[in-house]
Amino acid sequence: MIPLSTASLKTESWQQQLADGYCSIRELLSDLELSAHFSPAMEKAAGAFPFRLPRYFAALMKKGDPHDPLLLQVLPVAAELQHTPGFTTDPLQDEAAYEGHGILHKYQGRVLLIATGTCAVNCRYCFRRHFPYAGHQALKNEWRPTLARLRKDTSIREVILSGGDPLVLSNDRLKKLIDALADIPHIRRLRIHTRLPVVLPVRLDSGLIEILGNTSLASSLVIHANHPRELTAVLAQALTPLRHAGVTLLNQSVLLRHINDDLRTQVTLSEALYELGVLPYYLHQLDPVQGAAHFAVDDHSALMLHRNMERQLPGYLLPRLVREIPGAPSKQTLPGSQNRKNFIAG
Numbered sequence: 548m549i550p551l552s553t554a555s556l557k558t559e560s561w562q563q564q565l566a567d568g569y570c571s572i573r574e575l576l577s578d579l580e581l582s583a584h585f586s587p588a589m590e591k592a593a594g595a596f597p598f599r600l601p602r603y604f605a606a607l608m609k610k611g612d613p614h615d616p617l618l619l620q621v622l623p624v625a626a627e628l629q630h631t632p633g634f635t636t637d638p639l640q641d642e643a644a645y646e647g648h649g650i651l652h653k654y655q656g657r658v659l660l661i662a663t664g665t666c667a668v669n670c671r672y673c674f675r676r677h678f679p680y681a682g683h684q685a686l687k688n689e690w691r692p693t694l695a696r697l698r699k700d701t702s703i704r705e706v707i708l709s710g711g712d713p714l715v716l717s718n719d720r721l722k723k724l725i726d727a728l729a730d731i732p733h734i735r736r737l738r739i740h741t742r743l744p745v746v747l748p749v750r751l752d753s754g755l756i757e758i759l760g761n762t763s764l765a766s767s768l769v770i771h772a773n774h775p776r777e778l779t780a781v782l783a784q785a786l787t788p789l790r791h792a793g794v795t796l797l798n799q800s801v802l803l804r805h806i807n808d809d810l811r812t813q814v815t816l817s818e819a820l821y822e823l824g825v826l827p828y829y830l831h832q833l834d835p836v837q838g839a840a841h842f843a844v845d846d847h848s849a850l851m852l853h854r855n856m857e858r859q860l861p862g863y864l865l866p867r868l869v870r871e872i873p874g875a876p877s878k879q880t881l882p883g884s885q886n887r888k889n890f891i892a893g
């Protein structure tokens with residue numbers, strides 16, 4: 548039995564729910580009636596990248612199913628301890644793109660701001676699972692050096708708040724930061740990359756909606772849903788006021804072996820996103836981060852899947868199949884995903 552009742556999930560603040568999340572693998576497996584599946588290697592894997600999970604998201608998992616696609620995304624497993632050639636601790640060379648004061652500058656006209664190193668959930672496939680957040684984020688109560696740097700570079704049109712998950716910050720802190728960004732004349736757009744709406748929809752509270760609805764920056768929220776079962780009525784309800792406030796809603800997902808690498812799941816995901824007012828934006832090939840090789844889908848299978856999605860979905864519901872390549876000027880569309888001649892459909 549999941550200890551938090553649906554009623555308490557409705558009444559507790561998002562901060563309380565964040566603090567009350569699972570950090571014990573044994574407890575989660577016991578609540579999911581999967582205690583027999585526990586192994587000490589799971590705790591070893593969590594030693595390298597901690598286990599953390601909101602109870603709301605755990606409540607969406609099927610009890611007694613060790614292959615539940617939501618569980619597989621968050622449960623530490625022995626496979627994470629294996630070293631796979633080509634899988635590294637800094638697969639996107641974030642270190643090289645780090646400019647200081649929380650700023651990662653990879654692409655022309657936009658910068659990524661590491662607003663915090665904390666997430667509500669630790670996704671086991673995360674490309675930043677080894678990122679040295681200490682010393683690589685904007686200082687906790689001091690945005691000034693970060694803002695000074697952004698003010699100086701007039702080529703920057705868009706700031707992307709990332710992390711960690713920027714929505715773990717309080718509304719007060721977010722408002723101060725967003726207001727300060729809006730005061731910089733050349734910055735016109737704000738984008739927030741966050742998994743919190745999916746794993747804890749209550750985070751989309753009225754204060755946040757007011758902040759994003761009132762800023763002069765054109766704002767988009769990029770949520771991160773990988774599976775249609777993550778798209779609940781609770782999430783739909785939480786997203787509606789954001790849409791009404793004029794915030795553009797997009798989704799990016801990661802293609803994950805045995806989780807969402809089949810046609811039915813991907814088509815259902817895109818269609819269900821649209822019903823929530825969210826456009827599928829990117830479908831990422833996994834970044835080769837150490838500890839996540841067991842999630843990888845080979846390029847041929849990814850292309851085949853994407854081609855078959857293209858047959859079943861209107862163009863506006865087909866996410867771009869992309870890979871990030873360190874040093875490239877933008878995300879790279881997988882060769883062949885837009886060129887049918889190069890592709891042999893299966």
Ligand code: SF4
Nearest residue numbers: 666669670673711742
């Ligand atoms: S929420 Fe995003 S940044 Fe945090 S662990 Fe998951 S994928 Fe990584």
